[in-house]
Structure formats: C-alpha cells, structure tokens
Amino acid sequence: MLIALTDLVKQTGDYLNTAAINDYCPNGLQVQGRGEVSRVISGVTASLALIEAAIRQQADLLLVHHGYFWKGENPCIVGMRQKRLKALLANDISLLAYHLPLDIHPEVGNNATLGRALGIAIEGELSASNPRVVGLLGSLPVPLAASEFALRVQQTLGRAPQWVEGDRPVQRIGWCSGGGQGFIDEAIDAGVDLYLTGEASEQTFHSARENGISFIAAGHHATERFGVQALGEWMAKRFGIEHQFIDCPNPF
Template sequence: MSTHHQGSSTITRQALSSYLDSFLNVSAFKDYAPNGLQVEGKSDIRTIVTGVTACQALIEQAAAVNADAILVHHGFFWKNEPEIITGMKYRRIKALMDHDMSLFGYHLPLDAHHGIGNNAQLAYQLGVISPRVYEPVAQDLLWHGHLEHPLSASEFSQLLTKVLKREPLHIGDNSKPISTLAWCTGGAQDYIDYAAQMGVDAFISGEVSERTYHAATEQGLHYFAAGHHATEQFGIQALGQHLASKFDLTHHFIDIVNPV
C-alpha cells in the first residue's frame, strides 16, 4: 500500500459523485455494470481508497485506514450475476455498511478516459509515442501507437514485466521486431482481429483464449497476454491522485495481488 497524498479537506458524497460522473463522461457509455455510486456510505468524505477490484480484502484494508469511500474499476452488480444478496456479495456489502463506506465503481469510463484512463496510463507507463484511439471500435476502448525504438519480442516482454511486475504470455515470431502496437486493457483478447487489420506488429491485452493463439499466428501478429489486473492497475491510481490533488483529500492506493 502507498499513500499518494495526505489531505486535510472534505467533499460531500454527492459532490464527489457528480464530479466523477461528469469527469469520466459516464452517461456516454453502455456498460455491463452501473457506473458511479454503488453503495452509499457517510455523507462527508475525507479519505479515499482506490483499488482495481472491490474484493473483500480491499474493503477490509480500506476500513483499516478509516476510508470514507472506495473507488474501483471492478465494482458490483454485473449483468447476469445473481440478484440476491447472500454469501460473498452479502459479506462485502455488509462490511461496507458496517464501516459506513461508500463504494464507487467505474468500468468502461475508466478504460476510455484520455487522460487518466487505463489505456492512456498503460501507454504512458510503456513509453508509447502518440497514443490514440482506434476510431472503428466504439467507446474509445482500442488504442494504438508506436515505440520510440523497435524492440525484439524478448525485449518487449522484459519491458512489460518491469512495468507490470508480471511476466506476460507471448505468442508470436521471436524474430519479428516490434515497432507499432495496439492495446486494450483487461479482457479484450478478441480485439486481436482489429489489431491485425490495423497492420500493427503487436497487440496487448490482459487475458488470452485458446482461439487467440491461432488468430495471432495466422495473422503474423505478436500477442502479449499481460494480465487483466496488471494492465488495469494504473487508471484507478491516477484517478485517486487526481481527486486527492483537486480536492485535497487523503488517498491510499491498495493493491490486492491478483495473478490473473
């Protein structure tokens, strides 16, 4: 855990919710879960915790630092999940309510944001030149750019490992250098055909499927499965840092290790 800012001010829950809805352009997205305030806690917020996923361990560690609100990329109430509040879902929500903590979740809006979003932040971490969205894919989810200097597949794997603290799975021809690339954080391996159409050398996402191997090899494309959690750790941190700076809030980023 690292503390990015020790603030001295407060913001109301409603003001924070309204600001985030506007800043992340929430209304523009069709998503798989509600974006915004998901569980209501105390009305005044001084300390925020950010994390990738609203798991039990994150909630407990947020309570331990007396957080007033938790902001995550993967929140609650996904489409097709059981609607009843029992078992794991009950324990998570009860812990939030016992500590009067609000939960805010931002999924696709946090992937797509051009400044602090997951895709923008991954590009920044990797030193990608001229990162920009690929317009044919809706909601600004697929990005592309180029490296300052071409790298071998081995060198690029080493770069990903250094940045993400996780060794990626690489599919592709080791003899083919990498200069141009496309990426979409999280579980976007099926955008690989768009990447091939763009003519880039490599495509990066978080996860991999059996079919991904054939799509990559048959289209002459490097594919790096770099970890769902790992590729989406930077956007929520950047959002917390932004809020801490703008509103002088105390901010902790808590990383719950996830190898997937």
C-alpha cells in the same frame, strides 16, 4: 479537508463523462456511506480483501474499477456479495466504481495510463469504426525485438506475461487492458506488430501466429492497476483529500 460525497460523485462523473457511456454495470456510486469524504482508498476490484484493507485504513470511500451489480448476475444479496456489502455498510464506507469510463478516458483511463507506462506514443483508437473496442494504437520511438518489449512489460507490471513472438520487430502496437483478447482481429486489421491485453483465449495464439504478429497477455488485474490510481490522484488534487492505492495481489 472534507468534500461532500454528492459533490465528489457529481464532479467525478462529469470528468469521466459517464452519462454518455453504455456499460454492463452502473457507473458511479454503488453503495452509499457517510456524507463527507476525506480519505479515499483505491484498488482494482471491490473484493472482501480490499474492503477489509479500506476498513483498516479508516477510509470514507472505496474507489474501484470492478464494482458490483453486473448485467446477468444473480441480484440476490447472499454469500460473497452479502459479506462484501455488509462490511461496507457496517463501516459506513461508500463504494464508487467506474468500468468502461475508466477504460477509455484519455487522461486517467486504463489504456492511456498503461500505454504511457510502457513508453508507447498514443496515436488513436484501436478501431474507430467499432465502439465496442476501447483499446488504443501507438508506436515505440524505435523498434524492439518482441523479447525486449516482453521484458519491459514484465518489469513495468511486476509479473511475467504470456507471449507469442511474431515474425518482425515491434514498433506499431495495439492494446486493450483487461479481457480484450477478442479484439486481436481489429489490431491485425490496423497493421500492428504486437497486440497486448490482459487475458488470452486458446484461439488467440493461432490468430497471432498465423498473422505474423506478436501477442502479449500481461494479466487482467495487472493491466488495470494504473487507471484507478490516476483517478484517485486526480481526486486528491481536485478535492484536497487523501488518497492511497492498495494492490491486492491477483495472478490473473
């Protein structure tokens, strides 16, 4: 089945409520390709490797979480950016990217899908008073040792996380996919036993250790694989088109 590119973009933007979200990059159609879509390839980041995989799969549209044109970047179309855009344009492939809208969506968002994958019952926002914080709060049905939960993360995400063990069992959890290590203070204020995100900074260790909580850095890429897959599946069902997720390995 074919869907007009303009209709797909409009309905997906409405579903994700992109107009209401202030972001660091444009959300939606970043590169325009052919006017009709029957096959979507999704992935975390619009790298050259993912674009080349989409070309091999004869995609009409590439759907990603990390697209292009970030605030503060050099806008010149040279080097790595030129190679990526040239490959998309030469093959008439559209690029559709959603950043914060895909982090916060309650159904297909990175944080909602990550929480469900880890067996966490979602209870609410990590910090209702701070709109910059896009993470969530939730709990496990029964308390686990930090080592047990770290093993669950490893088995679910397919990579060994970095982690710090706190001084109590883990039941109440805060999490924010990607580079959310700076929100550990909000998690501590919320009374969590463990905070999980993708990355760690040097000071994150001290914040966790001195406040007695466990901390897990499970990988930026690894924690943001679920949302774009879920959105791609939503598109497939909504529009009757094909969808395939391609994971280009990234250890960070």
